[in-house]
Amino acid sequence: MSMLLRDRRMLLPLLLAPGVGYLLLFFGGPLASAFIGSLRLEDGSFTLDWYSRIFTRPSMLRGLGTSIYFGVAPVVVSLLVSVPLSLAIRRHFVGRKLFSGLYKLPLAVPGIIVGLMIIVLFERGGFIDRAIAPLGFGLPKLVRDDWGVGVILASVWKQIPFMTLIITSAFAAIPEDIRFAGRTLGASRLATFFFVEVPLAMPGITAAVLLTFIGSMGSYAIPDIVGPPTARPLSVLMVEEFNLGRFPQVFAMGMVLSAFAVAVLVAYYTLTSRIGDAHGRGDAR
Amino acid sequence: MSMLEITDITKDYGASRALHPVSLSVDEGEFVTILGPSGCGKSSLLRIVMGISQQSGGEIRLAGKRIDMLPPERRDIAMVFQSYALFPHMTVEQNLRFGLRMKNVAKAEQQRRIAHAMEICTLTGLSSRMPRQLSGGQQQRVALARAIVMQPNLLLFDEPLSNLDAKLRDTLRHELVALHRRIGATSLYVTHDQAEAMAMSDRIVVMNAGRVIEVGTPLELYRSPRQAFTAGFLGQTNLLAVTASGRKAHLPWGQLVDLAEDAAGPGQVSVRPESIGIRACDRGGRDTGSCAPATVAGVSFMGASALYTVAIGDTLLKVSQAGGDALIEPGRTVALSFPDRLPLLEDRAPDREAA
Amino acid sequence: MTALSDHAPALRQARSLRFTSDDRLPVAISLYASLFLAIALPLGLMFLWSIADGWRPPNLLPQAYTAARWADVLADDGLLRAAINSVVIAIVVTFATAIIALPTAWAMARFPFRLKRVVEVFILAPIIIPGIVVAVGIGQIFLALGLAYSVAGVILVQIVGTLPLMIRLMTAALETIPDDLIHAARSLGAGTPGIVRHIVLPLAVPGLLAGGLMSFVGSFEEFDKSFIVGAPVVETLPIKLYMYLDPYSMQLPLASIVSFLLLLPALIVFVIAGRVLRDDLMAAGMGKI
Numbered sequence: 001m002s003m004l005l006r007d008r009r010m011l012l013p014l015l016l017a018p019g020v021g022y023l024l025l026f027f028g029g030p031l032a033s034a035f036i037g038s039l040r041l042e043d044g045s046f047t048l049d050w051y052s053r054i055f056t057r058p059s060m061l062r063g064l065g066t067s068i069y070f071g072v073a074p075v076v077v078s079l080l081v082s083v084p085l086s087l088a089i090r091r092h093f094v095g096r097k098l099f100s101g102l103y104k105l106p107l108a109v110p111g112i113i114v115g116l117m118i119i120v121l122f123e124r125g126g127f128i129d130r131a132i133a134p135l136g137f138g139l140p141k142l143v144r145d146d147w148g149v150g151v152i153l154a155s156v157w158k159q160i161p162f163m164t165l166i167i168t169s170a171f172a173a174i175p176e177d178i179r180f181a182g183r184t185l186g187a188s189r190l191a192t193f194f195f196v197e198v199p200l201a202m203p204g205i206t207a208a209v210l211l212t213f214i215g216s217m218g219s220y221a222i223p224d225i226v227g228p229p230t231a232r233p234l235s236v237l238m239v240e241e242f243n244l245g246r247f248p249q250v251f252a253m254g255m256v257l258s259a260f261a262v263a264v265l266v267a268y269y270t271l272t273s274r275i276g277d278a279h280g281r282g283d284a285r
Numbered sequence: 286m287s288m289l290e291i292t293d294i295t296k297d298y299g300a301s302r303a304l305h306p307v308s309l310s311v312d313e314g315e316f317v318t319i320l321g322p323s324g325c326g327k328s329s330l331l332r333i334v335m336g337i338s339q340q341s342g343g344e345i346r347l348a349g350k351r352i353d354m355l356p357p358e359r360r361d362i363a364m365v366f367q368s369y370a371l372f373p374h375m376t377v378e379q380n381l382r383f384g385l386r387m388k389n390v391a392k393a394e395q396q397r398r399i400a401h402a403m404e405i406c407t408l409t410g411l412s413s414r415m416p417r418q419l420s421g422g423q424q425q426r427v428a429l430a431r432a433i434v435m436q437p438n439l440l441l442f443d444e445p446l447s448n449l450d451a452k453l454r455d456t457l458r459h460e461l462v463a464l465h466r467r468i469g470a471t472s473l474y475v476t477h478d479q480a481e482a483m484a485m486s487d488r489i490v491v492m493n494a495g496r497v498i499e500v501g502t503p504l505e506l507y508r509s510p511r512q513a514f515t516a517g518f519l520g521q522t523n524l525l526a527v528t529a530s531g532r533k534a535h536l537p538w539g540q541l542v543d544l545a546e547d548a549a550g551p552g553q554v555s556v557r558p559e560s561i562g563i564r565a566c567d568r569g570g571r572d573t574g575s576c577a578p579a580t581v582a583g584v585s586f587m588g589a590s591a592l593y594t595v596a597i598g599d600t601l602l603k604v605s606q607a608g609g610d611a612l613i614e615p616g617r618t619v620a621l622s623f624p625d626r627l628p629l630l631e632d633r634a635p636d637r638e639a640a
Numbered sequence: 641m642t643a644l645s646d647h648a649p650a651l652r653q654a655r656s657l658r659f660t661s662d663d664r665l666p667v668a669i670s671l672y673a674s675l676f677l678a679i680a681l682p683l684g685l686m687f688l689w690s691i692a693d694g695w696r697p698p699n700l701l702p703q704a705y706t707a708a709r710w711a712d713v714l715a716d717d718g719l720l721r722a723a724i725n726s727v728v729i730a731i732v733v734t735f736a737t738a739i740i741a742l743p744t745a746w747a748m749a750r751f752p753f754r755l756k757r758v759v760e761v762f763i764l765a766p767i768i769i770p771g772i773v774v775a776v777g778i779g780q781i782f783l784a785l786g787l788a789y790s791v792a793g794v795i796l797v798q799i800v801g802t803l804p805l806m807i808r809l810m811t812a813a814l815e816t817i818p819d820d821l822i823h824a825a826r827s828l829g830a831g832t833p834g835i836v837r838h839i840v841l842p843l844a845v846p847g848l849l850a851g852g853l854m855s856f857v858g859s860f861e862e863f864d865k866s867f868i869v870g871a872p873v874v875e876t877l878p879i880k881l882y883m884y885l886d887p888y889s890m891q892l893p894l895a896s897i898v899s900f901l902l903l904l905p906a907l908i909v910f911v912i913a914g915r916v917l918r919d920d921l922m923a924a925g926m927g928k929i
Contacts (some may be wrong), residue, residue: 012751019744019807021760027766030777037777044871093668101914105679110861110878112885113899117682120689120892125697127685133698157678166927183858207929211767218770220864237794238772242868247776254773261768264763265929337823357826364827370820374842383838384828435828 038251050252060237060253067233067257070148071217074155075209078163081156084207086168100168104161113152115225119143122150143226150226155216165209170204171197203272210268214261288313288471289334289439289475294343295507296329296495303329305496306343311439313468316462320482320518321492327475330492334473336360348438363432364441367448369424371416377427378412379402384435394460398434405464406430422453429461433468442474457562458484479519483507491515507557509545514632516555523556523602529629537599538578545626552629553621558605563593565613581615595619656720673706713897725791726860726907732795733859734852737802738810741851745810746840764929766804774800775865782869789873797865802858806851809925813847814840819831844920850894850925853913857906877902 041047089100094220106114121127122142129139143150174197198205216222222237227236236258236259241249287310296304304326311317319327332338334345336357345353352360372380381402385395403409406426416424425445432440446454446461462485465472476482482489483503491498491506491514499515510516513524527534529548533541542554554635571633582601583594591612593604604621613619689695690710713719724801748759766774778797779788787793817840825839851879863878871879884898 011745012753015743015747015751016759017743018740019803020762022740022799023763023766024696026778026796027769027774028762030774030781031769032777033781034773037780041918048828077744088667089670091667093664093671093682095668099668099671099675100919101911102675102679104914105907105910108861108906109903110863111902112863112882116885116892116895116899117686119684120896121682127681127700130698130700162926165675165919166923169923169927172920194866204923204927207927208929211927214768218771220772235772238770242772242776247780251773254770254776258769265768268929335823335827337826356831357823358829358831360827362827364824366820366824368818368820370824372821372825372839381828383825387825387829387831387834431824431828450893 006138015240034251035255037248038255039250050248051256053249054234054253054256059232060234062231063234063237064256066148066223066231067217067235068260070151070155070223070227070233071213072221073148074152074159074216075213077152077156078159078212079205079209080168081160082163083205085160085164086171089164090166090171098163104165106161106209109158110156111158111221112225114158115150115222118150118154118226119159144228146228146230148223148228148231151223154222154226155219158222159212159216162210166204166208167201170208173204174200206272210264214252214264217261218257287311288315288348289473290346291334292344292346294330294333294345295341296326296338298302298334303495304333304340305495307492308343308494309469309490309497309500310454311473313471316465316474316485318474318476318482318486318489318524319490319492320476320479321498322518323477325492326495327492328443328557330493331473331475334439335362335441337362361365361435361438362441363435363437363439364443365425365428365432365445367444369416369428369445369448371424371427371431373416376413376415377408377419380427381431381434384431384600386602388435398436402430402434402459405467406433407460419451422457425457426460429464433470436470438471440470442472442476444476444478446480447476452640453479454483461485479541483519489519491518509628510555511628512633513553513555516630521558521603521605523558523561524576524630525554525556525600527554529551529631534627537600540621540623542623542627543625545628548629550585556623556627557631558592558603559590559607560624561601561602563595563604563606563613564620564622567621579619579621581613581617581619583615584612586612593619595621597621599603661720672924676787686896686899689892690900692893696704709893710897713894713901718875719877719901722875722877722880725875729791729798729866729876730856732857733798733802734855735793737799737806737855738852740799741803741806741810742844745807745814745847748807748811749814758924763804763807765855766800771801771864772868773810775868778865779868788869789871791870791874794866794870794874794876797869798862801862801865802855805854805858805926809854809921810844810847812921812924812928813844813850815924817843846916846921847925849913850917853909853917854926856909860906861902 036051039046039048041049054064085103089096089103089115093099119126122139123129124139124141124143126139126143132139142153178196178200179192182196183189187195217233218235220239224236224239227233232240234253238250238253238257240252291309291310292305293308294304295302295306307316307326307330309319319330321327329338333340335354336352336355340353343353344351347361356470356596372383377382378399381399382395383556390398399412403412406429408423408426408430408551411419411423411427416427421425425448428445432566446457449457458481465485474482474485488500488502489506490500491512494512495597499510502520506515507519511517516522517524526537527542529544529552531549532544532547534544534548534552534554536542544554555587579595579597581593582596586590587605590605590607593606595602595604595611602621666839690700691705691707693704693706693708696703744763748756748763775797780802782788782793782797787796821839822835823842825835830838861878862876863882866874867879867882868874870876881902885895
């Protein structure tokens with residue numbers, strides 16, 4: 001009896017070691033040293049200056065606000081496209097298989113190239129501008145504009161496949177019978193969708209929303225290329241600081257960005273109390 | 286000679302005990318069924334025999350060798366799973382070959398055994414199919430074939446028929462019995478289905494609440510169960526409280542019956558519905574004496590028989606009558622006759638939830 | 641009862657979400673049209689830019705075409721070296737990630753343990769924390785260890801980025817293997833190595849494919865961390881290309897060529913492997929928090 005149990009107890013850390021150990025060493029370590037670095041002056045003494053700068057300098061404060069704006073706005077747009085798109089993909093239509101392979105292509109396109117595409121298409125004098133010019137229209141400023149429309153367009157383009165993939169699977173995981181049960185109990189197709197399917201798909205949808213939000217909040221290439229020169233998000237300012245060689249400032253900004261992302265996740269976990277649930281499940285199994 | 290010898294096996298989960306000391310033995314070539322309601326500990330016992338889970342105490346011997354410390358792959362036991370557990374990425378033939386390869390059986394011998402198993406499990410022609418291309422019954426047979434190619438010392442069955450529909454289950458039950466007769470493998474079969482257990486087994490081990498309640502042939506256990514739980518779990522029965530004196534006992538409504546042995550004081554007897562005779566009394570009331578208290582309260586026509594609910598005193602009796610072409614309508618008074626030599630039950634398990 | 645079951649198929653069909661034959665085609669057409677506008681059109685335009693010889697407003701198409709710029713860029717030795725570097729690094733990273741991830745994914749998929757949730761969140765963390773923070777931190781450590789400006793250093797730092805997704809995708813794949821299958825294999829005489837080789841690995845193939853694809857593409861296109869740890873000594877394709885792509889001084893034609901060079905291998909791999917990817921698995925691995 002004890003032999004097998006002891007084996008299993010030894011086995012778990014042994015199995016976890018490669019992956020978790022690697023991340024501890026090459027991710028946890030650097031992160032810890034970055035954190036320490038963000039609290040030190042050049043001479044090694046303790047300081048909170050790097051942090052207080054973020055919250056006192058107008059450009060930095062603006063950057064924080066811009067980061068959040070560039071996190072939230074694209075996600076809202078992507079969600080509005082992705083949900084109908086996943087409902088359409090769920091149905092049967094000609095060439096469905098090919099389509100569900102092709103729509104994921106943007107997953108493999110780096111942000112900087114997405115930025116270029118936006119420039120080619122939406123810049124004044126770009127393709128769309130030229131295409132509608134004979135009709136007497138002109139494109140408003142959409143690239144490097146004050147509202148960051150270019151950033152939103154680019155981020156949305158990149159986010160939709162990821163979001164659609166996850167939301168499609170979330171809907172697909174709902175057993176057909178549950179939908180039919182809703183209908184036989186007198187709910188219309190729309191009511192079934194809102195009161196049965198959406199709540200059941202909610203964990204997948206929130207996961208998609210949070211992950212894309214965190215991703216686009218920290219993204220650098222897209223706002224750098226097509227973002228407004230006046231309002232630059234923290235991630236872009238961070239790279240500027242890096243180019244100036246002010247590493248502690250980079251660390252501090254990174255910590256603030258990460259802390260914000262973590263705070264969003266923690267708020268989500270607390271609201272849904274999934275941490276407690278998962279513990280229960282793990283022990284029972 | 287007993288092939289499998291389970292002695293005082295216990296299993297504790299923290300403070301709660303899933304198996305009280307359980308002992309049983311299976312003779313070579315015998316087909317033994319462990320029968321019990323869900324949660325009775327039969328699956329825990331099976332998993333321990335197989336080696337997937339470790340017992341808290343006791344020992345297991347197979348062919349005289351102690352096996353309870355061995356990992357499953359060295360126990361020489363093959364199992365047929367409830368979910369079949371066919372390897373989804375292998376063809377039927379590869380599934381069958383897997384164990385032989387693992388045990389380094391020679392190529393020619395592998396071929397011979399696979400061909401034989403495919404034939405006796407009527408799988409011929411399916412060897413290159415993938416499991417997902419097979420019907421439920423075929424998958425079940427592949428699982429069985431995969432176990433018997435191993436020519437194990439012991440075959441374990443974990444409710445292998447419970448995922449099939451009723452008709453197929455019936456067919457496969459007969460096939461399984463026939464197959465067992467042909468290959469004579471020592472088999473331990475776990476089920477909660479009493480009909481399955483009675484139809485297939487040489488002996489049945491009745492379990493409840495982590496204990497062995499009673500062991501016997503299907504006939505013994507059905508005809509003369511010694512435990513109230515057994516009587517209630519195998520087929521239908523009437524459990525009646527009696528007061529015994531000598532070889533006679535009084536039923537609750539005062540009627541006298543014969544007992545199989547001398548006894549005294551309160552006890553319990555089991556009377557099968559089909560062993561009670563039922564006869565409608567004439568409306569004229571010639572034989573009023575035995576007729577008066579018993580009235581038909583309900584009747585269900587079952588095809589080959591009719592099942593009556595008869596009210597007698599405060600008791601509702603189940604009585605079944607074969608044939609059933611002349612149904613007695615509800616409300617009629619009836620005369621009941623009871624069999625002789627009723628055995629008194631021992632009631633070791635007071636929680637008879639399955640009655 | 642019989643009447644009910646006779647009607648059941650008809651009811652199911654009516655209620656199911658199948659389009660009627662009338663609107664199946666319009667839906668397909670509009671979906672493919674948007675796909676064309678969203679993906680094919682911008683890519684096509686960029687390709688036109690890369691071969692355009694003069695394309696001034698208001699022309700909708702270039703006035704003339706030239707292959708000279710492609711020839712110039714491809715003649716750059718450094719670019720070829722960088723491309724080879726990138727492919728080799730991406731392959732090594734993919735395999736190393738898979739090997740490191742497999743045991744951990746197995747533990748995450750099959751073992752219940754108390755701190756599982758914590759470990760799960762920790763594995764997710766590299767996706768949450770901006771890469772540049774880790775890169776700068778790791779750059780300083782590598783400098784001390786002598787790993788900075790080396791291919792090995794670039795590989796090590798890239799795995800930090802690819803490992804989380806690989807672990808999560810493989811965990812999702814391994815979770816779908818029923819316990820009974822492992823038990824059956826054991827009872828048929830397979831020891832742990834046999835089970836890993838004959839049961840676990842073959843059944844983990846979808847997870848390995850998904851994780852491998854994402855790792856390869858991720859590594860091939862990774863810039864931040866590789867730049868900080870490797871540049872200017874180790875040059876990968878993205879490092880080389882991002883220099884061409886400086887947003888303020890770039891020229892669109894050149895930038896388009898460079899984008900295509902960076903995009904093409906990733907797209908090819910994606911189109912080939914994308915056909916065998918399982919959506920449910922991708923979603924379970926990528927979309928869980």
